[in-house]
Amino acid sequence: MHSSYGVQTKVLLVEDSRTFGAFVSQRIQADLGTDVAWTMSLAETRELILREGHTFFMALLDINLPDAPDGQVVDEVLSKGIPAAVFTGEISDDLRDLYWSKQIIDYVTKDSIEVVDYVVRLVARIRANAGIGVAVVDDSSLSRRQMTSLLRAHRYIVYDVENGEACLDLLTKHPDIKLVITDYNMAHMDGFMLTREIRKRYSKDVLSIIGISAHGGLSISARFIKSGANDYLNKPFVNEEFYCRVSQNVEMIELINNIREYANKDYLTGISNRRHFFEQAQHAFDLHKDAQLPCAMVIIDIDDFKGINDSFGHDVGDKALHWFAQLLADRFGQDHLVARFGGEEFSIFLRNVSREEAFQLLDALREHVGCHHIPVGEMLLRFTISIGVSFTPQASLETMIKQADDLLYSAKHSGRNRVVVEKTSK
Missing domain, CATH: 3.40.50.2300 (Response regulator)
Structure with a gap:
């Protein structure tokens, strides 16, 4: 339910x-x-x-x-x-x-x-609670009704089931669930077994578990924690304590998510940073290489970015970086990997694209940027980009990145505002 x-x-x-x-x-x-x-x-x-x-x-x-x-x-x-x-x-x-x-x-x-x-x-x-799912697992319908009623009063999205098997099924279908509240004494799969099964699939930094029981005293509490639960609550409980425990566990998941996001995002543009890009791109590279799927490594640089900073100030330069990052995210972020590589340099890992498709996508990007005026205060800013592209998995991701960077260098020194691609092997 x-x-x-x-x-x-x-x-x-x-x-x-x-x-x-x-x-x-x-x-x-x-x-x-x-x-x-x-x-x-x-x-x-x-x-x-x-x-x-x-x-x-x-x-x-x-x-x-x-x-x-x-x-x-x-x-x-x-x-x-x-x-x-x-x-x-x-x-x-x-x-x-x-x-x-x-x-x-x-x-x-x-x-x-x-x-x-x-x-x-x-x-x-x-x-915030309106976007957070909580699963209540208890074979007592009276107990489930009590907890779900309390949770709904706090606007959580509530899922209630009567056994552990149904809970595991819920978790696969509803990624919005951030907290599981489970009773100990249930048939077939007790609360300890359910907790251990959940922990095989979900770590403590993505899903919290609160164990509850009306029996067993402190030994039940310790066994729940040792099984992988984050917290424990005796039944019957006071509503005020129930809310405090629930909020505390949900906020801990949010805090960890925020820390992870800050660690993975570029502070200025909001897209992935270089470190996070390498983690994601390495995984994507390995998959494409094993499956022999086409891919492309792209390095992009804003032309004469120093001139923008020198002429208009760093605030305008920052706005240009942010605008361009959002353009990349809008155009490529859903199907491919996008990051700020550093300074005015950006990277894209294009997944499962042919050479022709990649060139068309990137040349259209180059043309759009060159023709677009960015409103910055009362002025309109215009700039161009240069792009280097390496195709098909090589010996390593690092090799592809170096090739793309060398091709970007060629684009810069052959006039800027162009896409230079890796030549096909004969």
């Missing part, structure tokens, strides 16, 4: 303090670029939801309003299917239990201005 949310872009803020409301609204819009619709009473909120309720992905609610002093706005908003966090001046155990029982997504005590930082992070988390 699976659930997801439609596209919603706004935050509903209900807060009768003009100072606090303005500060929260401004921070969310400034830090996240997310629109905030702000009301100050239950009556205003009802009218706004009637008009725009379908646009809100979450709400931030003050539980003490002039026309709703006892938190009536919470029931009103939740009844419309809008996930909600509540603001309160103070919180007691009874109030906490009451609001968690309504399946709010969080509560925030307005005890310092620093709480706004937490609110901004919470909004960012809930917004």
Whole structure:
């Protein structure tokens, strides 16, 4: 079973303090670029939801309003299917239990201005969750319903199944799944076995696992971790702890992905950097060589790039590099490998293309660049490119790169703005 949310872009803020409301609204819009619709009473909120309720992905609610002093706005908003966090001046155990029982997504005590930082992070988390899949594996339908209900309140895409075999099938079909929550005590394949099977296919840096159980105490926790789980939670659990564990594990996967992306991307242009290109191109080279498929190694250089920097400044040069990188990504990024090799030099590994196809693609690129004017502020910049192309796998990828680089050198010294290709062997 699976659930997801439609596209919603706004935050509903209900807060009768003009100072606090303005500060929260401004921070969310400034830090996240997310629109905030702000009301100050239950009556205003009802009218706004009637008009725009379908646009809100979450709400931030003050539980003490002039026309709703006892938190009536919470029931009103939740009844419309809008996930909600509540603001309160103070919180007691009874109030906490009451609001968690309504399946709010969080509560925030307005005890310092620093709480706004937490609110901004919470909004960012809930917004991001709409693209993240979570698999719940438990042979108890009651337990599955409880966890899926909590996860849906946080807008995760939820998949729930009753056994390990079904979970493994889910993972192959739904790459959006970043977290698996699995019970221990299940027939045929228990939680430990499932965890070990998942770890054979998915490492901890791409998929998190939280083990859960109502039996076994600390020994179950240790066995889950040793089997490859990232975390463990005893049943029955408190909703607040469940959300904390889920968010922590999802954020760890995101952090690792961000680090990997920063390591693989060129900071200026956003396309792959030289190191990542070599990793990808080596794999592609080996496949093409083994299968005897045609390919091409391409080195491209922006002509007289130093003149652009000297005449217009490095900011304009950077804009030229970024524009050209995006052009390469748009034209070649889906089917081939593209990278910034360094400075004003770029590389492409063309997969499964003939000599004629490669030349046509690259000459069309050269012609497009030479005829195009790039808007930079109030001016229009124009430049040309030179291209060297080596065909068909040689002894090594390094050999192809060196040949392409030598051919680029020939293109530069024979007049620039041209494609020079490796000659066919006789």
